[in-house]
Amino acid sequence: MAEIEIDGQHYSIRTGDNLLKTCLEQRLDLPYFCWHPALGSVGACRQCAVIQYQNAEDQRGRLVMACMTPVAEGMRFSLQDPQAQGFRAGIIELLMSNHPHDCPVCEEGGECHLQDMTEMTGHTFRQYRGRKRTHRNQNLGPFINHEMNRCIACYRCVRYYQDYCGGHDLQVFAAHHHVYFGRHEDGALENEFSGNLVEVCPTGVFTDKTFSRHYTRKWDLQSAPSICPHCAIGCNISPGERYGTLRRIANRYHGEINGYFLCDRGRFGYEFVNSDRRIHRSLLRNQPPLGMKGVVNLFSNLLKKSDGIIGIASPRASLEANFALRELVGAEHFHLGFSGSEQVQIAAILDILRQGPVRVASLREVEQADAIFMLGEDVANTAPRLALSLRQAIRNEAFAIADRLKIPRWQDAAVRTCAQSQGSPLFIASFAATRLDDVATDTYRGGPEELARLGYAVARHLNPAAQETMELNPEFDELAARIASALKSAERPLIVSGTGCQSPSVTRAAGQVACVLADLRGKPSAVHFVLPECNSLGLAMMGGHSLAEAFLAVERGEAKTVIVLENDLYRRAAKPRVKNFLEQAGHVVVIDHLLHETAQQAELVLAATTFAESEGTWVSSEGRAQRYFAVFPPTDEIQDSWRWLGKAGGKSWRSIEEVTKDCAERLPAFRAITWAAPEAGFRINGQKIPRQPHRYSGRTAMLAQAHTHEPKQPADEQSPLAYSMEGALAGRPPALNPSVWAPGWNSSQAVNQFQAEIGGHLNGGDPGMRLIEPSAENPSELATGMSDAIQNLAPIMNRQAWRLRLVPLYHVFGSEELSMLSPALAERTPNPYLALHPEDASALDLKEGDTVGIKLAGQQWRLPVLILPNLTRGLAGIPAGLPEMAWVEQGPVFWDLGG
Amino acid sequence: MKRSISFSQAEIDEIREMAAHYPDKSAASIETLKLVQKYHRWVSDEALVAAADLLDMSPAELDGVATFYNLIYRRPVGRQVVHCCNSVSCWMLGAEETLETISAKLGIGLGETTADGEYTLLPIVCLGACDKAPVLMINDQTYFNVDRDRLNELLESREEI
Amino acid sequence: MERPLTQNIKSDGSTTLLPDYLKTGGYQGLRKAIREYTPAEIQQWVKDSGLRGRGGAGFPTGMKWSFVPMNMPQTKYLVVNGDEMEPGTFKDRWLMEGDPHQLIEGAVIAAYAIQAGTAYVFLRGEYHLAAERMRAAIAEAYENHYLGENILGSDFSLELHLHSSAGRYICGEETALLNSLEGKRATPRSKPPFPQVAGLWGKPTIVNNVETLCNIPHIIHHGVEWYRCLGLTDAGTKIYGVSGRVRRPGAWELPLGTTAREIIAEQAGGMKEGYRLRGFLPGGASTDFLLPEHLDVPMDYASVGKAGSRLGTGTMIILDDKTCPVRMVLNLERFFAQESCGWCTPCRDGLPWVAKLLEDLVKGRGRQEDLAILERMCSFLGPGNTFCALAPGAMEPLQSALKHFRADFENYLPEPIHG
Numbered sequence A: 001m002a003e004i005e006i007d008g009q010h011y012s013i014r015t016g017d018n019l020l021k022t023c024l025e026q027r028l029d030l031p032y033f034c035w036h037p038a039l040g041s042v043g044a045c046r047q048c049a050v051i052q053y054q055n056a057e058d059q060r061g062r063l064v065m066a067c068m069t070p071v072a073e074g075m076r077f078s079l080q081d082p083q084a085q086g087f088r089a090g091i092i093e094l095l096m097s098n099h100p101h102d103c104p105v106c107e108e109g110g111e112c113h114l115q116d117m118t119e120m121t122g123h124t125f126r127q128y129r130g131r132k133r134t135h136r137n138q139n140l141g142p143f144i145n146h147e148m149n150r151c152i153a154c155y156r157c158v159r160y161y162q163d164y165c166g167g168h169d170l171q172v173f174a175a176h177h178h179v180y181f182g183r184h185e186d187g188a189l190e191n192e193f194s195g196n197l198v199e200v201c202p203t204g205v206f207t208d209k210t211f212s213r214h215y216t217r218k219w220d221l222q223s224a225p226s227i228c229p230h231c232a233i234g235c236n237i238s239p240g241e242r243y244g245t246l247r248r249i250a251n252r253y254h255g256e257i258n259g260y261f262l263c264d265r266g267r268f269g270y271e272f273v274n275s276d277r278r279i280h281r282s283l284l285r286n287q288p289p290l291g292m293k294g295v296v297n298l299f300s301n302l303l304k305k306s307d308g309i310i311g312i313a314s315p316r317a318s319l320e321a322n323f324a325l326r327e328l329v330g331a332e333h334f335h336l337g338f339s340g341s342e343q344v345q346i347a348a349i350l351d352i353l354r355q356g357p358v359r360v361a362s363l364r365e366v367e368q369a370d371a372i373f374m375l376g377e378d379v380a381n382t383a384p385r386l387a388l389s390l391r392q393a394i395r396n397e398a399f400a401i402a403d404r405l406k407i408p409r410w411q412d413a414a415v416r417t418c419a420q421s422q423g424s425p426l427f428i429a430s431f432a433a434t435r436l437d438d439v440a441t442d443t444y445r446g447g448p449e450e451l452a453r454l455g456y457a458v459a460r461h462l463n464p465a466a467q468e469t470m471e472l473n474p475e476f477d478e479l480a481a482r483i484a485s486a487l488k489s490a491e492r493p494l495i496v497s498g499t500g501c502q503s504p505s506v507t508r509a510a511g512q513v514a515c516v517l518a519d520l521r522g523k524p525s526a527v528h529f530v531l532p533e534c535n536s537l538g539l540a541m542m543g544g545h546s547l548a549e550a551f552l553a554v555e556r557g558e559a560k561t562v563i564v565l566e567n568d569l570y571r572r573a574a575k576p577r578v579k580n581f582l583e584q585a586g587h588v589v590v591i592d593h594l595l596h597e598t599a600q601q602a603e604l605v606l607a608a609t610t611f612a613e614s615e616g617t618w619v620s621s622e623g624r625a626q627r628y629f630a631v632f633p634p635t636d637e638i639q640d641s642w643r644w645l646g647k648a649g650g651k652s653w654r655s656i657e658e659v660t661k662d663c664a665e666r667l668p669a670f671r672a673i674t675w676a677a678p679e680a681g682f683r684i685n686g687q688k689i690p691r692q693p694h695r696y697s698g699r700t701a702m703l704a705q706a707h708t709h710e711p712k713q714p715a716d717e718q719s720p721l722a723y724s725m726e727g728a729l730a731g732r733p734p735a736l737n738p739s740v741w742a743p744g745w746n747s748s749q750a751v752n753q754f755q756a757e758i759g760g761h762l763n764g765g766d767p768g769m770r771l772i773e774p775s776a777e778n779p780s781e782l783a784t785g786m787s788d789a790i791q792n793l794a795p796i797m798n799r800q801a802w803r804l805r806l807v808p809l810y811h812v813f814g815s816e817e818l819s820m821l822s823p824a825l826a827e828r829t830p831n832p833y834l835a836l837h838p839e840d841a842s843a844l845d846l847k848e849g850d851t852v853g854i855k856l857a858g859q860q861w862r863l864p865v866l867i868l869p870n871l872t873r874g875l876a877g878i879p880a881g882l883p884e885m886a887w888v889e890q891g892p893v894f895w896d897l898g899g
Numbered sequence B: 001m002k003r004s005i006s007f008s009q010a011e012i013d014e015i016r017e018m019a020a021h022y023p024d025k026s027a028a029s030i031e032t033l034k035l036v037q038k039y040h041r042w043v044s045d046e047a048l049v050a051a052a053d054l055l056d057m058s059p060a061e062l063d064g065v066a067t068f069y070n071l072i073y074r075r076p077v078g079r080q081v082v083h084c085c086n087s088v089s090c091w092m093l094g095a096e097e098t099l100e101t102i103s104a105k106l107g108i109g110l111g112e113t114t115a116d117g118e119y120t121l122l123p124i125v126c127l128g129a130c131d132k133a134p135v136l137m138i139n140d141q142t143y144f145n146v147d148r149d150r151l152n153e154l155l156e157s158r159e160e161i
Numbered sequence C: 001m002e003r004p005l006t007q008n009i010k011s012d013g014s015t016t017l018l019p020d021y022l023k024t025g026g027y028q029g030l031r032k033a034i035r036e037y038t039p040a041e042i043q044q045w046v047k048d049s050g051l052r053g054r055g056g057a058g059f060p061t062g063m064k065w066s067f068v069p070m071n072m073p074q075t076k077y078l079v080v081n082g083d084e085m086e087p088g089t090f091k092d093r094w095l096m097e098g099d100p101h102q103l104i105e106g107a108v109i110a111a112y113a114i115q116a117g118t119a120y121v122f123l124r125g126e127y128h129l130a131a132e133r134m135r136a137a138i139a140e141a142y143e144n145h146y147l148g149e150n151i152l153g154s155d156f157s158l159e160l161h162l163h164s165s166a167g168r169y170i171c172g173e174e175t176a177l178l179n180s181l182e183g184k185r186a187t188p189r190s191k192p193p194f195p196q197v198a199g200l201w202g203k204p205t206i207v208n209n210v211e212t213l214c215n216i217p218h219i220i221h222h223g224v225e226w227y228r229c230l231g232l233t234d235a236g237t238k239i240y241g242v243s244g245r246v247r248r249p250g251a252w253e254l255p256l257g258t259t260a261r262e263i264i265a266e267q268a269g270g271m272k273e274g275y276r277l278r279g280f281l282p283g284g285a286s287t288d289f290l291l292p293e294h295l296d297v298p299m300d301y302a303s304v305g306k307a308g309s310r311l312g313t314g315t316m317i318i319l320d321d322k323t324c325p326v327r328m329v330l331n332l333e334r335f336f337a338q339e340s341c342g343w344c345t346p347c348r349d350g351l352p353w354v355a356k357l358l359e360d361l362v363k364g365r366g367r368q369e370d371l372a373i374l375e376r377m378c379s380f381l382g383p384g385n386t387f388c389a390l391a392p393g394a395m396e397p398l399q400s401a402l403k404h405f406r407a408d409f410e411n412y413l414p415e416p417i418h419g
């Protein structure tokens, strides 16, 4: 801590930061552009100028850039000095000299950092009379609009895209005041984090194209604190709605998870909520609609009449909905609804997390790792936001170099100059190339068996006692030794794996590395296991039978009625199996929000809410229980799943809070979930928190085409939030804050005003409750006791040329069910293919585009060949999770070409 | 649309040799672009993509470099690129007049190329020969004290080449 | 009068090949340095010699070298700044074309002093003749073991490469130059880290101007005392140049501290018939105007500074009485606006506005308040306010013109309409 003086006031501050960050943390308004909390300082825009005095006597001082000035004990500054103010106004004036002033038609208007900063400096009168320079815009693909004339050349976009995300196709071109930020030719921005440009750009150059199609000003959006439903990372989001349509997703800062950034799947995948495949009314096979009451009666009667009711739960439904199903059917009839291999893998992961000496690293902790071993998981495609954090972790070596040279870590350009391409060790073992390979120390490509063997070999190098000897080829062994030594000598090593390679052996091998490492270091190892869906871990923690057992129960005639909760079983098991199951069951009731193939075969389909119209709790891959809130009330016959289930089961639940509490009481694993967010009765000075901004406009006229009077705002008895613009403005706990705004701060940068330390934790703590912490059990037992399946791992060299091992390949756009219904995302999705290594292809006399037949999941497929030079030889890759082509295999499958 | 261009082995060798001067291939980017111009006069999109590939850079990264520098032509130029110095000493000693003369003679303005593809006229900043102003550079050759007479002489003599 | 730097340069424009270079003591400095002195001793010699950078900023060369961390075994680089794009400057071209070995020898000694294993000559792209001659000389030097492995039988080795640029004034700024040399856009870098600590590819790097390095062989060969005595005020000789309407524009090597009067009147033969001197930029486009009253100022670092300008590159641009200073400044500001790298706001967006205001002014579209805006810009784009020294340099001729030639600016303003 240090004492400094700003404009005659004394402040107690942390040393080592730059002055700009310090000022903003003291809630002093100081304008800036090129600085960004996640990107550091480069001193380009010259907007944050202040006066620094040399000592107590100095009266004149000199102009310095606050973002480039480290603060230390005794320093004196002035923000208010007329020279500093004049300079800042001058900078804005220059930035605005070419700006088109098109705020009325600019989609950034109302949440524009440039507007805010212009206001802040007081620049109102324009002296420049020259012509403005103009640019031609580019088509940057389905996600992002481009309007270059608005550019103020702060360079944030390219720094974010290249330096932070590792993107290569967004650049700055030309020089002087002709600098142009774009691609070298029209085309979709390739990087899967391009969407953040919308928030990174301080003006309206890059805006959300999906939002444009149903644009609404920020102040007219109704929002709620929510969680991204598109993977297991659990990024916090702020979805915005108007007129019953979900309009867009904005980032909601979380200090331990997503920080400032989302992935494009999360940002642009929301449109399933507006999809024409949404179910608005209950559907009865061969029957006219019954109306709400009728349907509830029908459902209850059906349940009363039947014996042998089983429930199939959902990894994408809330804990509460799953719990309600479990209550209804009983634990013994409760099936988890994972695919076969997922079920085994997730169980293994849960085992490691619960019993092992491991601790799941949050993304913030991932970013601090100084040696990483990534085994078998293509993180960039299965948990993209985690990949972005892994990329940042690589910079720890750069920070170490900078520390040695006494260069502050926030001196972004300086740190990069010193460190060049040196990075912390990252080892990636995968089927094919990954989008983190560019920063990897070493990569290894193999099939599931080799990957598992590599894992076990690393474990053996960490602790030879952990593993009986196994034959390894020397090259492989040498790599394992290097990985082991990097992990051993690191201060914060991290193991990353997951369900992606669909091989329990790989998962276990990763678990063993973590356990042995913990044993060696005498403290829990940091791990992150990637799981497929937003509540995969929560559902696994609830526990239940497998889907296969549900199939058996019906086949054996033990079960007659099946309730399928928010789950398309065709994505979970082979088509013939599912078809058979649904046909054999006497009654099939599906509760879901989308009309999928399973729903189409049901006798009764009950319309459920999506995450946007409901409240609930999910458990992320970090083991963090997080609450999401309804953005807008459901319409028509749409109801929360737990309500359908509760009513039919005769439960007296009136609000979700009661379900959450019941769940927490009944299932010890979930004891802490009630604290994931403040309870429904939470008030600030007696007031609820409004979902609408206080400038929300046109409320009285919103339905004027249909009604003559102003409709009453829907009440929300369930939560501390209100469907209203009235209520508490300040003091909102982070878990309940729908969006950020502070006086003078209308853009997403307002979040700086809500953090205890900028870029750190939110004031009041980052929301959510971690449910799993390292166990106190003796690590050595686990470290040695998991060597099970090693003998079964046939090395690839034993494989026959005519027998290729089929493996799933993931796609950030395409492998996830819900996001695929967003038209923009669908545009970026690959077509089905069968990927082959060029040598395998030529051995089989196949070339790109040839059609081949394969049998997968009990079905015949005809697929075009895709030559993938970076795929392991001996593997044949199939895109995972494409609609109708979900990967459902359990255990090794081969593409057999006869032999 | 897939476009491609392939460099001759000689070009590739020359680029590789140049790149060997640096610990990092991409450091040869500017010299590579100039080499492309030596053989193709200007850097077309196709050539850019091919050069980027040789240097392990993305086309955007290489284009960011290409468009920064004055002497990299991203649009077609004539066989003879006439660069007229317009900086201070040349300006003082009649560079504007020289330019007008050339412009009239060739029938093109700054930034334009003659219809026969022979000449392109471009401005350039101080050529470091201010004591011999006005100065012109045509391709690799610099010409000093280029007043009207000298200019006529010059253009005629070059035309014969 | 001794002219060590230009002793070999012939008036016919031909170059000096190795045999001729050797005749005048060529590579003796190198031989002496490498055989008899440690790198630290060479650094000390250069420090004691009082040599200051000739690239424009005038930083003491020996001191710059001493910032290189010498105790760690790591790659280090020497970079020769041969970008010379400052309008009105034409001295480095002359040195490189006329006596390339002198530069090579200077570079090898400098590299030895900082123990650099690789050196680059960063040459501006337009200097085709210099490139050709440097390339030939480098080849000669390699053949004769002045470059390459085990130079002159010592255990010092140096690879020297010629890197030819593609034109951008900002490439001359030493950190932008490093980016350019790495094949990137030439935007300047933040300091710290200073290039001496983390420069080219993050490694310790010294950037020196061509003329600066050409001094080194002579300092080592003839000694510090001899060198210091060459100058009248500061140490050594300087290449001074004059362009504009003088009788004999050109460049000459003269003792440091020669007066402007001697340079203009004697060397350049005075003003051309029919023209009178109104002012001059003493050291290239980015220095302040001096007036005839300053003709007796010795052209050294301190004296020119005291007179209100900078020695800069030492090559003067003459403003005569028939050239309009406003138009001249317009020409300069257009140059600077166009050559801004586009990184920082004041420079990127301020300079085009300055150029625009001047353009409006000379076209009769100026307004009374424009002069105030121009004046404001001079301090707004001043030192410390922009990311590098390009924009502050651009303001020097403007601010001094506004001071000295105010009436010329005002004369362009349309008559105020009364009534």
Ligand SMILES: Cc1cc2nc3c(=O)[nH]c(=O)nc-3n(C[C@H](O)[C@H](O)[C@H](O)COP(=O)(O)O)c2cc1C
Pocket: C052, C053, C054, C055, C056, C057, C058, C059, C061, C081, C082, C083, C084, C085, C086, C169, C170, C171, C172, C173, C174, C175, C207, C208, C209, C210, C212, C213, C388, C389, C390, C393
């Ligand atoms: C905009 C700008 C352009 C410059 N151009 C050159 C140049 O062309 N040649 C040069 O030697 N120095 C140039 N300099 C100065 C260099 O940054 C650096 O100070 C010099 O090369 C150091 O060498 P010296 O110490 O030997 O003078 C320039 C500086 C600036 C700010």
Ligand code: SF4
Pocket: A150, A151, A152, A153, A154, A155, A156, A157, A158, A181, A200, A201, A202, A203, A205, A206
């Ligand atoms: S495009 Fe936006 S983010 Fe990029 S430099 Fe321009 S204003 Fe900044």
Ligand code: FES
Pocket: B085, B086, B087, B088, B089, B090, B091, B125, B126, B127, B128, B129, B130, B131, B133, B134, B135, C087, C088, C089
């Ligand atoms: S001003 Fe034209 S060559 Fe110097």
